[in-house]
Amino acid sequence: SQQGEEDPQALSIQEGENATMNCSYKTSINNLQWYRQNSGRGLVHLILIRSNEREKHSGRLRVTLDTSKKSSSLLITASRAADTASYFCATVSKSNYQLIWGAGTKLIIKP
Amino acid sequence: DTEVTQTPKHLVMGMTNKKSLKCEQHMGHRAMYWYKQKAKKPPELMFVYSYEKLSINESVPSRFSPECPNSSLLNLHLHALQPEDSALYLCASNLVPGQGASGELFFGEGSRLTVL
Numbered sequence: 001s002q003q004g005e006e007d008p009q010a011l012s013i014q015e016g017e018n019a020t021m022n023c024s025y026k027t028s029i030n031n032l033q034w035y036r037q038n039s040g041r042g043l044v045h046l047i048l049i050r051s052n053e054r055e056k057h058s059g060r061l062r063v064t065l066d067t068s069k070k071s072s073s074l075l076i077t078a079s080r081a082a083d084t085a086s087y088f089c090a091t092v093s094k095s096n097y098q099l100i101w102g103a104g105t106k107l108i109i110k111p
Numbered sequence: 112d113t114e115v116t117q118t119p120k121h122l123v124m125g126m127t128n129k130k131s132l133k134c135e136q137h138m139g140h141r142a143m144y145w146y147k148q149k150a151k152k153p154p155e156l157m158f159v160y161s162y163e164k165l166s167i168n169e170s171v172p173s174r175f176s177p178e179c180p181n182s183s184l185l186n187l188h189l190h191a192l193q194p195e196d197s198a199l200y201l202c203a204s205n206l207v208p209g210q211g212a213s214g215e216l217f218f219g220e221g222s223r224l225t226v227l
Contacts, residue, residue: 033215040223042115042201043154045215088153099216101153 004091004102012108019076021105023089024069030092032065034074037086037104046074046087051094079109114138117202117219125227126192132222134185134202143185144216145177146201154201160185192226199223 004025013019023032031050035043049056049065049072056063062075076083089102115136124130134143141162146154159167160179168177174196176188185202203216 035216040199040221042117042218042220043203043216044218048214086151099156104151104153106151 004089004100006087006089006102006105008105009103010106010108012110013079015079015081015109015111017079019079019083019107019109021074021087021089021107023072023074023091023102025072025089025091025100025102026070027091027100028094029067030094030097032063032072033090033092033099034061034063034072035088035090037088039085043088076107079107081109081111083107084109115202115204115217115219117200117222119222120220121223121225123225123227124189124192126194128192129188129190131189132187132200132202132224134187134219135183136204136217137183138204138206138217139182140204140206140217141182142205142207143179144203145185145187146203148199148201148221158187189224192224194226197224197226 004023006023029051031048033048034046036046037043047058047061047063049063060077065072086104086106088104091100118133143160145157147157148154156169157171158177163179163182174191178186199221201221202219205216
């Protein structure tokens with residue numbers, strides 16, 4: 001499957017700061033999802049935003065979606081050491097409902 | 112804790128061995144997936160089962176053979192693997208087929224496979 005793009009590839013910040021990750025994609029989408037993966041573990045679904053939504057919140061997470069620019073961002077506020085993980089965006093194609101994964105952002109929170 | 116259970120967590124096998132990876136979910140999901148993930152890369156789709164029938168095979172070599180004995184179980188049979196097949200193998204499920212169309216995928220913790 002064609003990959004979406006995420007940036008940055010890696011991000012290192014101090015605990016308590018906010019972390020922002022971006023995702024760009026190429027096709028028309030049904031929805032966009034963000035997942036977290038701790039090192040060597042399975043992926044955990046964080047949040048889903050539909051193509052007709054522009055912003056969504058879940059706890060310390062805020063996701064935005066700009067379909068005109070084919071991009072999304074994930075903001076984690078007041079970061080904690082436990083937020084250290086890789087974060088992947090995944091888009092669901094409107095045409096065939098296939099899931100297309102971004103390359104991922106590795107986030108490190110320094111205590 | 113994940114509701115998708117994968118066994119074994121770790122597996123080391125030689126190139127002539129035959130082994131199997133197992134996945135189980137009891138959430139009533141009717142779509143189950145096998146993904147392969149290399150280090151620092153996103154997961155790559157291998158197979159999709161919809162209502163216990165193989166619906167997608169992403170041109171995976173025949174040394175990987177999936178099986179879905181019932182709606183709760185998914186196996187991946189391994190035979191004559193190559194060292195480059197070493198990876199984390201992830202099982203996932205969701206309520207109805209269509210990958211992410213119906214919402215989130217639930218992933219297991221994965222089976223770390225090393226081929227010597």
